[in-house]
């Protein structure tokens with residue numbers, strides 16, 4: 001395999017990690033990293049945080065330095081989406097939007113996701129999604145001039161945008177279709193603590209309603225809601241989730257399940273075609289899992305490289321997503337929904353941790369401002385309690401004394 005050519009489609013977190021790891025694992029053949037965006041691979045997490053709030057002119061945080069592409073001989077092709085992917089069973093042929101044609105022995109799909117839009121909203125430059133550096137620049141510029149912002153959705157991106165806009169002095173209202181704010185957060189207590197902070201900053205929530213229409217006027221946007229109310233705003237941020245970019249996998253007839261289906265070696269159902277990151281759905285036991293988190297995309301990039309060079313998989317790290325909202329750090333580790341029993345730890349410092357247990361096994365942690373416990377939890381998910389579960393509630397005992405290493 002080491003002389004074979006590898007084309008990685010999608011030049012972002014998973015794609016850059018895969019390209020780098022291929023070289024680290026000793027792959028000697030050509031590696032081309034192809035990205036639809038004009039920008040070299042950068043970290044997306046700051047886009048909804050520092051990039052929106054910093055007073056200085058923000059710059060992308062590069063995932064690999066420019067020198068690294070040269071020293072590791074990774075060919076980077078930017079601003080050129082792959083529009084077609086074919087295979088004759090042994091080699092792949094790729095057509096790029098700039099007219100170029102490539103071929104490769106192996107293809108890694110790291111195409112991630114696109115931000116979902118709402119059909120009821122018109123095309124208007126004041127209506128934003130936030131996925132790319134270009135999206136963040138446009139939103140940042142308008143937030144500086146805005147008095148009011150409407151955020152649709154209170155998942156992690158929506159909540160972060162609401163917090164960032166509010167901390168810029170913008171009056172923010174959040175529309176959430178579910179009946180509770182932050183519905184994807186697995187802990188009732190953590191949701192409550194976050195909501196109190198948002199309320200203290202004057203961010204208001206309307207839950208159980210959806211947007212039914214929007215009139216774009218010269219003074220602002222007039223948004224109609226399903227409960228009959230109307231809101232006037234200067235800009236809208238749509239934060240209602242991500243659609244995995246499975247189009248190229250579909251062209252080859254690869255199996256998809258709300259993402260490109262991969263096995264424990266990141267192989268799709270098409271020989272020679274792999275997938276990693278937000279676009280990949282993995283079968284774990286009898287469950288199908290697709291993560292949309294930075295750390296998972298990085299880990300899957302490394303895992304797909306191991307697989308391409310023929311190494312056995314290593315156990316994936318516990319899933320981990322973080323979010324920064326106002327001064328809070330929120331962390332979700334493992335699979336909090338997978339537990340049957342919950343234990344809450346309230347720290348004297350205001351931190352909050354909800355442990356999720358399946359029998360005596362620690363399967364998930366949802367935490368607010370609990371850095372040390374989160375650091376330990378990332379190693380201990382899957383471990384078994386050494387003491388009665390009530391011990392988790394005592395905030396003076398380090399987690400590693402209470403849970404065995406898995």
Ligand SMILES: Cc1cc2nc3c(=O)[nH]c(=O)nc-3n(C[C@H](O)[C@H](O)[C@H](O)COP(=O)(O)OP(=O)(O)OC[C@H]3O[C@@H](n4cnc5c(N)ncnc54)[C@H](O)[C@@H]3O)c2cc1C
Nearest residue numbers: 010012013014036044045081082112113277278292293294
């Ligand atoms: C604003 C924002 C904030 C975030 N904050 C956090 C956070 O705080 N914590 C956290 O854990 N995670 C966070 N995430 C999620 C994290 O950034 C993603 O999970 C991660 O970037 C996924 O990486 P990926 O490489 O799989 O996909 P993506 O980052 O989506 O990259 C896919 C790339 O593929 C390109 N592409 C798609 N189709 C083609 C094609 N046909 N040809 C060529 N290129 C193509 C796309 O243009 C894109 O550049 C955040 C995401 C966003 C958008």
